[in-house]
Amino acid sequence: MDMKIIAGLKTCLDEGTPVASVTVISSSGHSPARTGAMMLVMPGKQVGSVGGGQLEHFAVAEAEKLLVVGQSGEIQFTADDTKTTGSTCGGNVRLFVRVFGTSPxxxxxxxxxxxxxxxxxxxxxxxxxxxxxxxxxxxxxxxxxxxxxxxxxxxxxxxxxxxxxxxxxxxxxxxxxxxxxxxxxxxxxxxxxxxxxxxxxxxxxxxxxxxxxxxxxxxxxxxxxxxxxxxxxxxxxxxxxxxxxxxxxxxxxxxxxxxxxxxxxxx
Structure with missing residues (x-):
């Protein structure tokens, strides 16, 4: 695991900042995502990358939604054409969002x-x-x-x-x-x-x-x-x-x- 991810997660937990880890579970087709890629999502900020582009924009938005409700879960991104992805890459990506709850x-x-x-x-x-x-x-x-x-x-x-x-x-x-x-x-x-x-x-x-x-x-x-x-x-x-x-x-x-x-x- 990237040391920036580890350090960022520790900082968030120490400071009581809500944080979610987003991990690529699987990737098929021509997606730029790689299995095991990980990033952290905090309110208004992220550390690391799961592949960039529309995939990452989608992953950040979904992780922020899960942060609000304090719930972990699997999400799926499907891109079949340039209209969806904004590029020539397509494919299917499964990601897991782990929300780390902090005590009030x-x-x-x-x-x-x-x-x-x-x-x-x-x-x-x-x-x-x-x-x-x-x-x-x-x-x-x-x-x-x-x-x-x-x-x-x-x-x-x-x-x-x-x-x-x-x-x-x-x-x-x-x-x-x-x-x-x-x-x-x-x-x-x-x-x-x-x-x-x-x-x-x-x-x-x-x-x-x-x-x-x-x-x-x-x-x-x-x-x-x-x-x-x-x-x-x-x-x-x-x-x-x-x-x-x-x-x-x-x-x-x-x-x-x-x-x-x-x-x-x-x-």
Whole structure:
């Protein structure tokens, strides 16, 4: 296997980037494809080649479709004439697309009581959990087994580096001020979910600060503030459960309804 393919695949998996390998299973006729030829397809990018031309254009497009649904599968390209291929080459090519799924990423800003409970739920549910705190002792080795932990000098900058792939971000730091700093740093980040914990008065103050800094309403509207579903939570475990339920609702495109009302099974 080409070392560029191996290196590219490792990079994608390490960074949480969705990736698919496309391998030629068989080739007949006058196709330029060769059995065993391989390439990687990522959103908007590819590494390697399976033969070029219309075959490769087709393979990339089909691999991108499978990446969206997270499903591997065999695809087939048939070219019988110059109208189809754009060249004098024809033939039949079978390819296998292997989609390498990546775990959704749960980034928890704050290693306090709620952050610790979110960590437990995230690990249990198969998220790649990242804990970030500005207190080094809070993210010491062994505190969060199974998670990546980072100590930062402050929450006011360089947080976007943690937003990789399908990412869900919870802001629950040690103070109102650090929560505000983290939100300002991430308000334009490409996260699937961005939520912040806090009371109504705290959030009004944070929103006022955002307005004073010229951040438009449309940037703030997608924010979940305060984050979590309304299950009358008071304890950290319950608060974390309400937040995780909201994250799963977003992740799975669910709806905040009782299942009995969704199914509506008559007696």
């Amino acid at each position: 990423r749960l980034v928890i800003l704050g290693a306090g009581h709620v952050g610790r409970e979110l960590f437990q739920l995230g690990i249990h549910l198969g998220f790649a959990v990242v804990i970030v705190d500005d207190r080094e002792e809070m993210v010491a080795d062994g505190e969060f087994p199974g998670a990546e932990t980072f100590s930062v000098g402050g929450f006011d900058k360089n947080l976007e580096k943690f937003i990789v792939g399908e990412c869900y971000v919870c802001i629950a730091t040690r103070s109102h001020e650090t929560d505000r700093e983290a939100l300002e740093a991430l308000i334009e980040a490409d996260a699937r979910y961005l939520g912040i914990i806090g009371s109504s008065s705290k959030l009004r103050g944070i929103f006022r600060s955002l307005r004073d800094k010229g951040i438009p309403r449309e940037k703030v509207e997608p924010l979940y503030a305060p984050m979590g579903l309304n299950i009358a939570s008071r304890k950290p475990k319950e608060i974390a459960m309400s937040i995780m339920a909201e994250i799963l609702l977003v992740k799975n495109s669910g709806s905040p309804e009782h299942m009995r009302d969704v199914k509506n099974i008559e007696y």
